[in-house]
Each structure stands twice: as C-alpha cells, then as structure tokens.
Amino acid sequence: xxxxxxxxxxxxxxxxxxxxxxxxxxxxxxxxxxxxxxxxxxxxxxxxxxxxxxxxxxxxxxxxxxxxxxxxxxxxxxxxxxxxxxxxxxxxxxxxxxxxxxxxxxxxxxxxxxxxxxxxxxxxxxxxxxxxxxxxxxxxxxxxx
Amino acid sequence: xxxxxxxxxxxxxxxxxxxxxxxxxxxxxxxxxxxxxxxxxxxxxxxxxxxxxxxxxxxxxxxxxxxxxxxxxxxxxxxxxxxxxxxxxxxxxxxxxxxxxxxxxxxxxxxxxx
Ligand SMILES: Nc1ncnc2c1ncn2[C@@H]1O[C@H](COP(=O)(O)OP(=O)(O)OP(=O)(O)O)[C@@H](O)[C@H]1O
Ligand SMILES: [Mg+2]
Numbered sequence: 157x158x159x160x161x162x163x164x165x166x167x168x169x170x171x172x173x174x175x176x177x178x179x180x181x182x183x184x185x186x187x188x189x190x191x192x193x194x195x196x197x198x199x200x201x202x203x204x205x206x207x208x209x210x211x212x213x214x215x216x217x218x219x220x221x222x223x224x225x226x227x228x229x230x231x232x233x234x235x236x237x238x239x240x241x242x243x244x245x246x247x248x249x250x251x252x253x254x255x256x257x258x259x260x261x262x263x264x265x266x267x268x269x270x271x272x273x274x275x276x277x278x279x280x281x282x283x284x285x286x287x288x289x290x291x292x293x294x295x296x297x298x299x300x301x
Numbered sequence: 302x303x304x305x306x307x308x309x310x311x312x313x314x315x316x317x318x319x320x321x322x323x324x325x326x327x328x329x330x331x332x333x334x335x336x337x338x339x340x341x342x343x344x345x346x347x348x349x350x351x352x353x354x355x356x357x358x359x360x361x362x363x364x365x366x367x368x369x370x371x372x373x374x375x376x377x378x379x380x381x382x383x384x385x386x387x388x389x390x391x392x393x394x395x396x397x398x399x400x401x402x403x404x405x406x407x408x409x410x411x412x413x414x415x
Contacts, residue, residue: 177359184363194344198365202339205363209336262352262360267336274340 162190162224168208170216170237173261180205183222192229196299199275200229203293206268207233213258214238215288228277231293239285247273247281302326302409304368304391307347310409311395311402313370316382318391324367330414331403335360341414342366349402353377358385358392366390373398 164186166179184201192200204220211218215237223230240246247269254264273279278294305322308315315322330342331349335356338348344365350357353375361369368391371377376394385392395402407413 174355177356177363180363181359198344201363205359206336206339261354261356262333262335262350263356265334265336267334267340271336271340 158225158227160223160225162222164222166220166222168211168215168218168220168233168235170212170214170218170235172212176209176212177205179220180208183220186222187229190224193297196229196295196297199295199299200231202275203272203295204231204233206272207231207291207293209263210268210289210291211235211237213254213263218288226297228294228296230295231291233291233293234288235290236288239287239289240281240283241285243281243283302411304347304393307370307406308393310405311370311393311397313393313395316371316377316392316394317385318368318389321368321389321391324391326367327411328414329403329406329411330364330366331399338366339364343414346414347406347411349399351375351399353381355381355384357381358388358390361385361390362388368393370395370402372402 183204187197215235218235221232249270250266252264252266258264276293277296280292283289304324326347328346330346332338333351342364345367348366349370371394374396
C-alpha cells in the first residue's frame with residue numbers, strides 16, 4: 157500500500173444546478189497549487205466534474221473523496237440516489253435518462269460516464285437500485301492525454 | 302490566430318477579458334453539449350456554444366479552453382460574466398449563428414478537435 161499524501165472529502169448538493177461543478181473547480185485549484193502535471197490534472201477534473209454533475213442530476217446528495225498518493229490520484233464518488241438498473245447500458249455513449257430541463261442546460265448527452273472511463277487509468281462503477289451509486293476512478297500522476 | 306482577430310472577423314462584443322485578447326487560437330470546439338465539449342476539448346481551444354448559463358463557464362474552466370464565444374446573439378447573465386472574469390476566461394458574443402461562425406473560422410485555417 158502506498159501512503160496517502162492527502163485525503164479530502166466534499167459534500168455534493170443534489171439538484172442544485174447553480175452550485176453544480178463547484179467542487180470540481182475547487183479540486184482543480186487544490187491540485188494546481190500542489191503542482192500536479194497538467195495532463196493528469198485535466199483528466200482528474202474532467203472525471204470529478206462529470207461525476208459531480210451526475211450526482212447533482214440524479215441524486216439528492218453525495219460525496220466526493222480526493223486521494224493523492226506518490227503514484228496517483230483517486231476519486232471516490234458516492235451518492236444515495238436511485239441507482240442504475242443496467243450499468244452496461246448506462247456506460248454506452250448516448251444513453252441518457254436526463255430530463256428536458258437538464259438537456260436545455262447542456263447536459264444529458266450520455267457522454268459523462270464514457271468520458272470518465274476514458275480519462276481514468278482504472279475505473280469502476282457500482283450501483284444498487286434504491287440504494288445509490290459509487291464511482292471509483294484512479295488516474296496516474298504520469299498519465300498522458 | 303489571435304483572439305482579437307477572431308473578435309473583428311465575427312464582429313464580436315467582448316463581455317469579459319478585454320485585456321486577454323492577445324491569446325493565440327488554433328483549434329475550436331463547438332457544441333451545445335457540455336459533456337461533448339469535455340470529451341473533445343484538449344485544452345486551449347476556442348469554445349463556441351449557444352448555452353449561456355453558469356455551467357458553460359464551469360465547463361470552459363474544467364476543459365481548460367482559452368476563450369468562450371456565445372453565438373446567435375445570446376447574452377449571459379451578469380453573474381455568469383463575473384464568474385468568467387474570476388476564472389480569467391475571455392468571453393465574446395456575436396450575432397452570427399454557429400454554422401456561419403464555423404465556416405468563417407475554418408476558411409481562416411482554424412481546425413476542429415477530433
Ligand atoms: N449517480 C447516478 N445515479 C443514478 N443514475 C445515474 C448516475 N450516473 C449516471 N446515471 C444514469 O446513467 C445515464 C448515463 O450517464 P452519463 O453521465 O453517461 O450521461 P448523462 O448524465 O445522461 O448525460 P451527460 O453526462 O452527457 O450530461 C444517466 O442518464 C442516468 O440514467
Ligand atoms: Mg452525466
């Protein structure tokens with residue numbers, strides 16, 4: 157096990173589209189201040205943002221944990237929303253259950269989860285209907301676009 | 302191409318970042334879908350969109366684009382402009398529609414991202 161150099165947790169407020177994305181912006185500032193490589197930082201904040209947006213869109217509340225080690229950055233995003241009945245389907249590009257309102261705001265293209273996977277070196281999505289959804293993503297510090 | 306040239310070419314109004322128009326732009330990402338922009342932007346592009354909510358600037362910040370251009374005469378709220386200034390993202394607005402903008406910029410040698 158590599159030692160954790162940093163672990164920080166954030167509360168996501170579901171359904172609040174005004175604040176949606178604030179945590180990912182904050183994560184970007186934290187990682188920038190730490191001098192994290194630009195390509196790695198980019199991938200981390202994209203994954204964080206898409207995960208944060210999904211919690212805001214589909215759940216009432218959730219949390220994001222940011223974990224930094226010598227080798228990588230991990231994101232653990234958990235919510236107690238409705239869960240995902242068919243994970244394989246949800247991972248397909250273009251699949252979305254977003255409302256018209258969300259689409260008007262520029263979301264609901266069914267690209268968030270595939271984007272998150274693409275930008276992660278390790279990616280895992282777990283969900284139980286009626287209980288909630290968890291996303292784990294790991295991005296290497298020396299990762300490239 | 303400098304952002305200032307793009308501004309003249311598309312007859313844009315500058316809503317934020319008047320002092321940052323010397324930035325160089327060589328690629329463009331154009332969409333009304335925020336996760337589409339996040340999927341294709343590689344950073345430092347010009348982002349063209351018809352969406353003027355706060356999420357457009359958040360997406361620009363997360364994607365690391367160099368500037369945002371709102372098309373078809375859309376204007377964001379003051380709050381959105383303030384947020385862009387805070388993030389130091391130049392914001393332009395034009396009356397032109399997406400298709401025309403992209404055609405003009407493409408003719409000038411700018412490329413899309415793929
Ligand atoms: N945290 C979550 N809780 C419940 N359902 C979810 C969650 N995350 C994703 N989903 C389901 O998976 C679908 C696909 O998610 P994905 O992020 O790929 O696309 P989207 O959110 O619909 O659109 P986009 O991300 O392009 O704005 C969603 O429409 C939703 O049905
Ligand atoms: Mg999504």
